[in-house]
Amino acid sequence: MSNSYRQAAKDTRSPIAKLADRIHLAEFPEEYAHMNDSHADAQARRRGENPMNPEYFEQVNLMRQVRGVGPLDTFGQPTDQKSRKWAQEKATRDFTIKLDNALYNNDPMSTCCVQNYCTDEYANITRGVIARLDKEPLHLAILNELEQWFDKELVDRPSVHLGVMATLTDLI
Template sequence: MSDTYSNFKEQLLRQLSSQLHGHYFPEEYDYVYDSISEARDRRRGINPMSKEYTERVNRRRLQRGVSALNNEGHAQDGTSVAYAHTRAVELLQQAETELDRHLSAALYDIDPARTCCRENECEDEYDAIAAAIIACIRDGESYPVAIRQQMILSFGREHFDHRTLNTLSEAALKLITRSICQVLIQSEDV
């Protein structure tokens, strides 16, 4: 396995871990929505969330082997991050053989070449390009360079503005991991 492919997988793993952490432990982000008085309470060691909510959340956390929230309603340690990371590693291993499919779906959603594939329901529009990008990464090309080169090779430079080419790799990475997460969420709902 090339170093660039390992780097690509590490990027996916970081993004996937972050998304899974938000999925499994949304209570750790409750503080974002605190009012001024709730934020003041948290600083004083008072959890502004209801006792019932906190108990329900802590039961779910303990079932997953993660520490309960502290008195302020924050995570006490990194066990939730470790849990999400472990799940992300497992999920990425399962999804690795289908990375080109996830990348194709991401490119379909973005439609960077403005082919109107979504409007025309041409879901396979980016299949060959996604497979070529993954092959380039495995052969040693960095992910951002591979995606840029394959898009230009497939559609021509004139189809892309500078901003699209510079932001495409990051936007597609987020959608790849979202697609992988959706597979997990759907399997958990069954």
């Protein structure tokens, strides 16, 4: 079945990459300012002029410096990829915490971690899932990592699959 021109291409990136893009857009909107340029602003950029207000430009560069990110060049464009790296690191941290909490709260392997307050029960599993996300979809990464830590027969139970589905629901 071919894709119609109306169907959007499926985004197969990892959830961390998607989150990193959203974080980058929210935290560094100045890098996307050129997309909203008026005709006059676009012409000014082509002439080598920065259409940004000088005070705003200074404020943005100060904020970027505080975050350990390189300044914008005279055209208002980033001078390096540090802002992308910053967003990727934040996305990884945020998603790791969210996944660990979701696994803990749903306890797909029924380890009674919630009842026994074993908050680090799924910490190593979470790290393994994060490492797998570049190669596998999230649900398979969780199941495969659970198989790594537990027996395959234990992971193949319907209750585990329901627990993984509940975990995925918490991540949405």
